[in-house]
Amino acid sequence: MDKALAYAEENFDGFVTELNELLRIPSVSTNPDHVQDVRRAADWLSDHLKSLGIEKVEVMETAGHPVVYAESVKDPNLPTLLVYGHYDVQPPDPLELWDSPPFEPVVKDGVLYARGSCDDKGQLFMHLKAAESYLRTGGALPLNVKYIFEGEEENGSENLPAFIEANKELLSADVVVISDTALFGSGVPSITYGLRGLAYVEVTLTGPDRDLHSGVYGGAIENPVNVLARMISALHDDDYRITIPGFYDDVIPLTDEERTTFASLPFDDQEWIEEVGVTKARTETGYSILEGTTARPTLDCNGIWGGYIGDGAKTVLPSKASVKISMRLVPDQSPEDITEKLKKYFEYNTPPTMKLAYTELHGGNGALVDTESSAMAAASEAMEGVYGEKPYFVRTGGSIPIVADFKKLLGLDTVLMGFGLDSDAIHSPNECFGLDRFRDGVRSIIRFMSIYASK
Amino acid sequence: MDKALAYAEENFDGFVTELNELLRIPSVSTNPDHVQDVRRAADWLSDHLKSLGIEKVEVMETAGHPVVYAESVKDPNLPTLLVYGHYDVQPPDPLELWDSPPFEPVVKDGVLYARGSCDDKGQLFMHLKAAESYLRTGGALPLNVKYIFEGEEENGSENLPAFIEANKELLSADVVVISDTALFGSGVPSITYGLRGLAYVEVTLTGPDRDLHSGVYGGAIENPVNVLARMISALHDDDYRITIPGFYDDVIPLTDEERTTFASLPFDDQEWIEEVGVTKARTETGYSILEGTTARPTLDCNGIWGGYIGDGAKTVLPSKASVKISMRLVPDQSPEDITEKLKKYFEYNTPPTMKLAYTELHGGNGALVDTESSAMAAASEAMEGVYGEKPYFVRTGGSIPIVADFKKLLGLDTVLMGFGLDSDAIHSPNECFGLDRFRDGVRSIIRFMSIYASK
Numbered sequence: 001m002d003k004a005l006a007y008a009e010e011n012f013d014g015f016v017t018e019l020n021e022l023l024r025i026p027s028v029s030t031n032p033d034h035v036q037d038v039r040r041a042a043d044w045l046s047d048h049l050k051s052l053g054i055e056k057v058e059v060m061e062t063a064g065h066p067v068v069y070a071e072s073v074k075d076p077n078l079p080t081l082l083v084y085g086h087y088d089v090q091p092p093d094p095l096e097l098w099d100s101p102p103f104e105p106v107v108k109d110g111v112l113y114a115r116g117s118c119d120d121k122g123q124l125f126m127h128l129k130a131a132e133s134y135l136r137t138g139g140a141l142p143l144n145v146k147y148i149f150e151g152e153e154e155n156g157s158e159n160l161p162a163f164i165e166a167n168k169e170l171l172s173a174d175v176v177v178i179s180d181t182a183l184f185g186s187g188v189p190s191i192t193y194g195l196r197g198l199a200y201v202e203v204t205l206t207g208p209d210r211d212l213h214s215g216v217y218g219g220a221i222e223n224p225v226n227v228l229a230r231m232i233s234a235l236h237d238d239d240y241r242i243t244i245p246g247f248y249d250d251v252i253p254l255t256d257e258e259r260t261t262f263a264s265l266p267f268d269d270q271e272w273i274e275e276v277g278v279t280k281a282r283t284e285t286g287y288s289i290l291e292g293t294t295a296r297p298t299l300d301c302n303g304i305w306g307g308y309i310g311d312g313a314k315t316v317l318p319s320k321a322s323v324k325i326s327m328r329l330v331p332d333q334s335p336e337d338i339t340e341k342l343k344k345y346f347e348y349n350t351p352p353t354m355k356l357a358y359t360e361l362h363g364g365n366g367a368l369v370d371t372e373s374s375a376m377a378a379a380s381e382a383m384e385g386v387y388g389e390k391p392y393f394v395r396t397g398g399s400i401p402i403v404a405d406f407k408k409l410l411g412l413d414t415v416l417m418g419f420g421l422d423s424d425a426i427h428s429p430n431e432c433f434g435l436d437r438f439r440d441g442v443r444s445i446i447r448f449m450s451i452y453a454s455k
Numbered sequence: 456m457d458k459a460l461a462y463a464e465e466n467f468d469g470f471v472t473e474l475n476e477l478l479r480i481p482s483v484s485t486n487p488d489h490v491q492d493v494r495r496a497a498d499w500l501s502d503h504l505k506s507l508g509i510e511k512v513e514v515m516e517t518a519g520h521p522v523v524y525a526e527s528v529k530d531p532n533l534p535t536l537l538v539y540g541h542y543d544v545q546p547p548d549p550l551e552l553w554d555s556p557p558f559e560p561v562v563k564d565g566v567l568y569a570r571g572s573c574d575d576k577g578q579l580f581m582h583l584k585a586a587e588s589y590l591r592t593g594g595a596l597p598l599n600v601k602y603i604f605e606g607e608e609e610n611g612s613e614n615l616p617a618f619i620e621a622n623k624e625l626l627s628a629d630v631v632v633i634s635d636t637a638l639f640g641s642g643v644p645s646i647t648y649g650l651r652g653l654a655y656v657e658v659t660l661t662g663p664d665r666d667l668h669s670g671v672y673g674g675a676i677e678n679p680v681n682v683l684a685r686m687i688s689a690l691h692d693d694d695y696r697i698t699i700p701g702f703y704d705d706v707i708p709l710t711d712e713e714r715t716t717f718a719s720l721p722f723d724d725q726e727w728i729e730e731v732g733v734t735k736a737r738t739e740t741g742y743s744i745l746e747g748t749t750a751r752p753t754l755d756c757n758g759i760w761g762g763y764i765g766d767g768a769k770t771v772l773p774s775k776a777s778v779k780i781s782m783r784l785v786p787d788q789s790p791e792d793i794t795e796k797l798k799k800y801f802e803y804n805t806p807p808t809m810k811l812a813y814t815e816l817h818g819g820n821g822a823l824v825d826t827e828s829s830a831m832a833a834a835s836e837a838m839e840g841v842y843g844e845k846p847y848f849v850r851t852g853g854s855i856p857i858v859a860d861f862k863k864l865l866g867l868d869t870v871l872m873g874f875g876l877d878s879d880a881i882h883s884p885n886e887c888f889g890l891d892r893f894r895d896g897v898r899s900i901i902r903f904m905s906i907y908a909s910k
Contacts, residue, residue: 215853218852232684233688278677281808289675311485315882316883326669428771
């Protein structure tokens with residue numbers, strides 16, 4: 001382990017140079033124009049894994065973007081890690097808000113800026129560099145490792161569950177490790193034990209079958225934009241609770257113990273508000289910012305459009321209005337159930353003048369992971385070795401639906417050892433990843449591999 | 456007059472061919488990309504007026520698109536018409552809904568399809584063809600005529616009032632004539648005596664200073680799309696009345712007499728509903744479709760946008776949300792006053808988490824014209840000569856703010872003799888103009904010129 005740590009230290013600059021190659025590939029999975037770029041990123045990873053000396057590396061097809069699979073399995077007596085990551089990235093728009101082009105990585109003040117630098121190319125790359133550090137110094141990894149890197153995470157991991165189902169044997173392991181979450185704060189080590197789920201839909205209301213002149217017809221035609229606004233508006237009450245009938249039925253309430261733990265975490269509301277760039281937070285009545293963003297369900301419009309949206313004035317009464325709505329769910333809310341309940345809400349409230357189109361875009365379950373397992377203990381010890389203090393066990397607001405799938409399909413728990421920060425702007429312009437955290441991540445993973453091997 | 460009518464009959468096909476030349480010029484005034492096209496349309500009109508033998512023709516500059524001015528003033532003892540029209544057109548989008556390209560006119564079943572065919576190139580062209588019919592047969596017009604054709608009507612006629620103000624002498628006349636309205640129904644002759652006004656604004660709410668990850672931040676951030684939806688939603692009450700404080704203060708209520716006249720007009724609610732392509736009308740409680748669309752004020756969202764509006768799912772919590780809102784006003788509502796009241800509404804309801812940007816895009820006064828004037832009598836007699844029955848005096852829902860300006864700045868009443876139909880889709884895809892109405896329009900104007908000259 002010490003040799004591997006020293007290797008990582010000596011070769012760190014090279015790690016960053018290599019990562020930049022991967023970051024230059026615009027592997028935007030949700031945009032059909034980038035299909036070839038997503039494949040290029042898969043091929044690049046495959047070549048890179050081979051160059052490290054990993055014996056078995058394969059780009060495996062799915063109904064969508066490919067999965068990169070690799071393994072180094074040497075000793076059936078040693079435990080086996082299944083390392084998951086994703087090499088696809090969010091769309092970079094709005095482009096004009098980036099200080100430097102999203103696919104031309106730059107380092108400023110020790111921070112690497114590029115789409116995917118944190119989510120998740122930079123973080124999955126830490127695992128490859130940890131493996132390299134062992135392979136180039138002792139010749140072998142301290143345990144068996146399997147790698148599964150997908151190209152559809154930002155598009156809902158649509159084909160991954162079927163892939164796992166079809167490759168159960170291949171993917172058999174003792175525990176899953178994922179680095180796709182954030183530290184609790186800068187310099188505050190943490191391991192994530194709770195994730196929110198996701199339900200994401202698109203709704204279109206159609207009134208008149210064409211755009212109409214607002215002067216000639218205005219006053220006797222119900223306007224789909226106004227009606228959609230009314231329906232969206234009524235989705236929250238004055239306490240910022242969600243009004244969809246039955247929405248909270250399966251929400252596991254926070255225990256007093258959990259709320260005490262939340263309150264004891266090193267979190268400063270005012271700092272958070274300043275960092276986010278708002279004047280004030282707005283949570284469900286009775287819950288703190290931390291509870292609201294990680295342990296309570298939410299509903300947000302992600303995009304809305306309808307009618308004339310160009311420059312100047314066009315006096316149309318629009319034919320259609322559309323909205324994208326996503327809900328972050330908590331255990332035990334089911335995305336299918338919630339999607340259906342929202343559908344009923346829209347159906348019930350669609351006036352007789354309108355037609356409703358309701359499309360499920362994607363969904364995934366939330367997860368709560370056992371914090372007492374030997375893998376969690378090893379992860380905790382590994383991070384303590386790097387940071388000099390025990391990591392906190394925390395919940396996060398984001399969604400990694402695959403964690404629930406790994407549990408359901410392979411029976412595996414997941415260790416969520418991530419090194420991002422909420423301020424890394426991972427779905428925003430100027431996404432970034434501090435090189436100190438990239439380094440700490442590689443070091444933590446090197447330690448974790450040895451410690452877990454010996455448990 | 457008879458010779459002129461015969462000439463128009465014989466040369467009608469040629470009139471259509473010439474009109475098509477003008478319709479091929481995409482003179483979209485609201486789109487800066489079309490600045491040169493708007494000027495081309497002005498030049499084309501100027502050349503055409505000269506070719507008819509009109510003595511004085513000039514393309515006159517304004518701070519925006521030019522005005523085409525022409526006059527044939529021969530005898531100070533004859534009355535003088537001021538004919539107004541506009542040669543600019545609405546944007547053609549959404550392009551994919553046109554059955555044929557908007558700027559490639561085609562005739563199908565006696566109907567001419569093209570952007571501007573009815574609004575207003577086709578209608579202003581009737582005046583030129585009426586003049587031509589006199590000039591090519593008797594050598595002179597039966598009265599004095601001044602023409603003023605502007606290129607900014609669809610953009611709010613921003614520079615026209617200043618132009619009129621600066622050219623009061625030049626524009627002095629006895630009455631204004633405009634063909635930019637619709638017949639009450641197919642084969643139902645009518646003259647418009649009431650127009651609605653317009654106030655058009657754009658509102659942008661900004662919450663966080665960048666798009667945020669909806670998982671990481673959702674649950675503690677107020678979402679500008681949701682907030683804007685709430686503010687839009689609350690602009691109407693359950694009776695579809697507008698809730699802006701003071702909105703109805705200056706509305707002249709409909710008299711019992713007016714309501715009786717409305718009820719007696721040949722109007723079939725069900726036919727209207729089918730023609731518009733909706734399942735049901737929605738009016739302010741207590742008002743008919745006809746009253747709602749012509750004599751009551753309205754508020755409609757013309758366009759809305761914010762967040763991610765591309766394909767697929769992007770889990771952003773948007774930084775901004777915007778809406779374009781237009782209100783149709785009735786006498787004596789003032790656009791400035793209403794714009795200010797709506798601004799106060801938005802300011803008052805903007806939560807402390809948001810910043811508001813409120814922009815006035817354009818406005819114009821409504822108008823009620825005296826139905827008893829000699830010009831109105833001449834117009835009525837002219838149309839009776841063509842249609843075999845007296846035209847109805849009606850109100851219309853659209854706005855021609857310049858009518859109020861002609862009254863205010865020149866002291867002139869306006870005769871609104873239009874030959875469109877509400878089904879001409881004038882601000883929609885597949886805008887059209889029936890050639891029978893184009894022909895009736897030319898004939899009505901020829902008759903009007905003679906009859907008014909002799910009054």
